[in-house]
Amino acid sequence: MRGFAKLAWIEIKLYLRQPEAAFFTLFFPLILLFIFGSIYGNEPSPFFNGRGMVDVSTPAYLAMIIGSVGLLSIAIAVAGYREKGVLRRYRATPLRPAAILASEVIVHFLMTLLGGALLIAAARIVYGLRFPGRAVVLLAGFTLGAMSFFAVGFLLASVARTARVAFILGLVLYFPNLFLSGAAIPKETFPQAIRSAGKFIPLTHVVDLLQGLWFGDPIGQHLTEIAVLTGLLVLGVVVSAWTFRWE
Amino acid sequence: MPSPSLAIEARSLVKTYGRLRAVDGVDFSVRAGEIFGVVGPNGAGKTTTIECLEGLRMPDGGELRVLGLDPRRDGRELRERIGVQLQQSALPDDMKVWEALDLFASYYRDPAPWAPLLDRLEIGDKRNARFAKLSGGQKQRLFIALALVNDPELVFLDELTTGLDPHARRAMWDLVRGVRERGKTVFLTTHYMEEAEQLCDRVLVVDHGRVVALDSPANLIRDLAGEVRILFTAEAGFDPAPLRALEGVARVERNGDRVLVAGRGDRLICVVINALDARGIRFRDLRTEQPDLEDVFLALTAEAGLDGGAR
Ligand SMILES: Nc1ncnc2c1ncn2[C@@H]1O[C@H](COP(=O)(O)OP(=O)(O)OP(=O)(O)O)[C@@H](O)[C@H]1O
Ligand SMILES: [Mg+2]
16 A cells, blocks of 8 residues: 555646646536536426436436546546556556556546536536435446446557557547437437437446436346446456556 | 675576567676676667566566566565666656655655755756656656665666766766665666766676676776777887887887887786886876777677667
8 A cells, every 4th residue: 555545646636737637527517517507407397207407417427427537538648658658667666566557547536526526516506406316326336337437448548559549549439428328418319219329339328327326216227237337347357457568 | 596795696588579589698697786887789688688677577588686586576575675767767747856756755665765865866946847847857867866765775777877968977977876885786777888987897798688798897998998008208219129028018119209009908007117117218298098998889899880779
């Protein structure tokens, strides 16, 4: 543990010193919230099956944060560290290699949580967000979704030689995930064909899981999502462990 | 077999990259308390060797002992006790100088206070600067500070003065000597022969992944660069014959009143001066021309030329 806590703390500071990363994680969801919130408000509406737009969108935006941190932030950060030689320098110390990677996971997870907390606080204060579900269960689902996407981020960082390539790969995956999953645009607006296609988009399962848990669905109703995300997590971890390079 | 007075033992070290044998059966040992230098052309295998010793690359063959540990198996324990400056590495762009030292110090059981280190490396005024904003030489100094932050028993410095101005280079030599005076061992690589000559107790010359020579700079120069030349101005009527008979003298040449005595050996100059003195031969403007390590380097690695790295 020696050094690990300090590394995590410095990584948090570094994260917040990069305006782009902080923007995507912390502020972009707020901007969407305020745009759509100002148009639709949060009154229960038949279009959202009797729910308010903000109540439905908030868990979807949580999924969006998870997607952007996993597919963009982590992939770019880790590939960039390798490309520049930061990982080499860290590895020439007694710090355990796993601790270096774990600190990336922890820092990005904390930032994801912070982004989620800001979003929820803003939605609650401005639009009177309602949360009928159970916080612990929601947090568990959120954590599962985050870890799955972080594992994919590590996978991208493993196959990409440079931060640029990681960025491009990340974007190529991020946009379909963002727009077809219902994370950014409510699924209720999609034609049926796109909704069916969305089942093949990993982030859809995070959106479905988090929306379900947000409204207090029993976990048993979401075993498919849980299975898909667990599978993604295992796949990401195994493939990145196989292909990861320190330099 | 491991001996406490040896900081490093390498036997038949081999490291290959695909078909390239970057390190091809290298043997040497480094005594505790020594400043040991490695020189060789670009691509000779210096960095590969040093990174095998640090446990950062896996050798394909041979025996390695570093501080009594096997870098392949005991890498973590080893890195606790060594300091490492890599030829190529970086820190996160937005990390500040003091944060880097504070962070790296926290990785070790028994770190040295790092504030004095910054002052000694003359980057104390850059404490709050971000890594990306440092000049090349300042980055280099920071990496050297990081290499010393655990007060290591053995420091590896891969091209420690590349990118430093002449003042900083000399300051770095003093720093390295200071490290050795505190009983530590220093293993460095350099492309500056003057540096190897000034600083190192022994120098390993490598080329194409093989050892070409290993000795003290003085011995390398004496053994391999050949002759010492003594030049002086003699008075009219000087007879070179007695000098030619002296031990170690290879030839004596006259050019007007300038005389050149060429030969081998540390004692050549004493022998010549004594002989001149004994015969009452008056001379003035005596100076010696000695080859330096650069001549040795060029002679030993001569055939490689510019494409030495491409095999
Ligand atoms: N990771 C690697 N993969 C493939 N080849 C490598 C790798 N690292 C080094 N090499 C090759 O191995 C040889 C030795 O490289 P090394 O970096 O050890 O040389 P060096 O003596 O440190 O050179 P320089 O003085 O330029 O730093 C070179 O031909 C280089 O191209
Ligand atoms: Mg090198």
